Structures are given as C-alpha cells and as structure tokens.
Amino acid sequence: MKAGSLAQLGEKGLLRHLTSRWPTRGGILSTGVGDDCAVLRVAGRDLLFKTDIVVENAHFDHRTPPRLIGRKALARALSDIAAMGGTPLAAVVTLGIPVGESPRRLAAIYRGLESVARQHGVALVGGETTRAAQLFLNIALLGECRDSAPVLRSGARAGDLIYVTGRLGGTQARHHLIFTLRLAEGRWLARNRCATAMMDLSDGLGADLPRLAEASSLGFALDPEAIPRRRGATLTAAINDGEDYELLFTVPPARAAWLKKKWPFATPLHCMGIMRKGPSTALAHGFDHFKQRRGRPGVRGTVGA
Numbered sequence: 001m002k003a004g005s006l007a008q009l010g011e012k013g014l015l016r017h018l019t020s021r022w023p024t025r026g027g028i029l030s031t032g033v034g035d036d037c038a039v040l041r042v043a044g045r046d047l048l049f050k051t052d053i054v055v056e057n058a059h060f061d062h063r064t065p066p067r068l069i070g071r072k073a074l075a076r077a078l079s080d081i082a083a084m085g086g087t088p089l090a091a092v093v094t095l096g097i098p099v100g101e102s103p104r105r106l107a108a109i110y111r112g113l114e115s116v117a118r119q120h121g122v123a124l125v126g127g128e129t130t131r132a133a134q135l136f137l138n139i140a141l142l143g144e145c146r147d148s149a150p151v152l153r154s155g156a157r158a159g160d161l162i163y164v165t166g167r168l169g170g171t172q173a174r175h176h177l178i179f180t181l182r183l184a185e186g187r188w189l190a191r192n193r194c195a196t197a198m199m200d201l202s203d204g205l206g207a208d209l210p211r212l213a214e215a216s217s218l219g220f221a222l223d224p225e226a227i228p229r230r231r232g233a234t235l236t237a238a239i240n241d242g243e244d245y246e247l248l249f250t251v252p253p254a255r256a257a258w259l260k261k262k263w264p265f266a267t268p269l270h271c272m273g274i275m276r277k278g279p280s281t282a283l284a285h286g287f288d289h290f291k292q293r294r295g296r297p298g299v300r301g302t303v304g305a
Helices: 006-019 066-083 103-119 183-191 205-215 235-240 253-262
Strands: 029-031 038-042 045-055 087-097 123-131 136-145 161-165 197-200 219-222 247-251 269-276
Touching (some): 066 087, 066 103, 066 136, 103 123, 183 247, 197 205, 205 235
Antiparallel strands (some): 038 045, 045 136, 087 136, 161 247
C-alpha cells in the first residue's frame, strides 16, 4: 500500500498501512486487528486483550483533576471490554513521566485508576515507567467472555435494527471524564444473544457506525430524528463529538419486541435505523486524531471538572 501523509491517511488508513500484514486468525488468535478487542482462544476460554492510552494535551490537560485522569485511562479500555460482552480481569499500566512532574499529582492519578479498578473487579498487576516529553498512561487490559461468545463488529445482517444506549454528544465539558461504563449491559446483550454486532462509541457515531457497517459488509440507513442527544447537544455534536462511550449494536427485528420487554436496566435504549445492503446514509465525519478539519478542537477532552 502506498503511504500518504498522516492527514491523508487518517487513523483508519494509518492502521491499515501499518498492520495489513498481521494475521487476523490462527493459533490462539480468534479475532485480531479491526475489533474493539483481540480475542484469544486459550484452554477453551475466550480471552479479550486490549490496550488504550491517554496523553496529556490530547485526552486531558493540566486543568483536569488527577483522579479523573486515572479513571478515564482505565475506563476507556473497560468500555471496549463491554463492547465485546466481556468481563475484565487484570491490567498493567505504562506511565510516561515528564521531568519535573509532581509525584503528588501522579499518586492522585493512580488513586483514580485504583478506584475504578476496585469498582469493576480489575486486578492491577504491574506495569512500567519511563521518562517522556508529556504525561501519558497506557493500559493493557485482559478480560474474558464467560457465558457467551464475544460480540464482534462483523455480525450484523441486512434488516437488523441499529440501537444505541444512552444519549450522544455534548461530551467534552465533563462527560468524557465521568461516563458510565456499560459492562453489565454488554454482558446481558451477549448472554441473551440480542446483539448481532456491537462496539463502543469512542470516536463518535459518524466515525464508528461506518466501521461497524464495513466490518459487516453492509450499509445503513439512519433516521436523524431518532439519534438520541444529550441535553443541549446539537445533532452535529451527537454525530461528531466522540467520547460518548455508549454501546452501538444491531438487533434482528424479530428480537426487538423481546428486547424492549426484557431490558432490565435503567439505561435507555434508542433504535436509530436499519442495516441494509447498498449505500449508507451520509454522515458527518466523527473524530480522527490525524485529519485536520475546520471546527474540530485540536485537543480532545481538555475541559476539567
């Protein structure tokens, strides 16, 4: 593949350029590059393997409360476990530290990380530290699917209905730091075989729904009026903002009434459209770290609590 600039490639193109030779199946690997987590088949168990990073001045800034930095670092990775219908097990943490960083601030960041780990049963088992130009935390997280198969992005079928949990947009003021994880909801959808395909919304509906559709070799039709918005959020924000960390999933139409009747959570469900063969509804772009677009902030999630 001929490489262009980062701005031309974008995240999707860059990943294809870097990983096109990597295997997607074989040996212990059941699912490789292209889903929310890698799936490893080990001793009859489906293990989920995920890495995620938060970087100062990209995902938070100096105004962000330290505990919420730690919370966000682990919660982002946990959201991907939720999108597979999994249960988290253990994590290791790589910490990049600028010269002159405050040990007190770092300790407070780790208190936030430890709090979300205790809440969701994650064992923090080790990691690494290194000097860096700017502060970052990278989480490598292991999980498993205990009583269901992992829900992949590639399982949608033509005619499946498109659902999302919660509401979208208006995330940058505070939501990106304190979002509610949907682990229980993801496990329930997987266990009850409601979701044919699923992912979490981290880069915005405009970026993530096309990824799910491409993985399933389908298009989609959305009803813009049915896209749920957080209070004060415009439709454009609901499509583009990113960092919603809600579950996006598809459901066979024959299961829709059952889902509505049996859904055991206070978390609202919204049906927004349908998967189909052929072209998709045109959507705005969502978030991309490398493509520069007018009107998009250069720093993601910079507003403190």
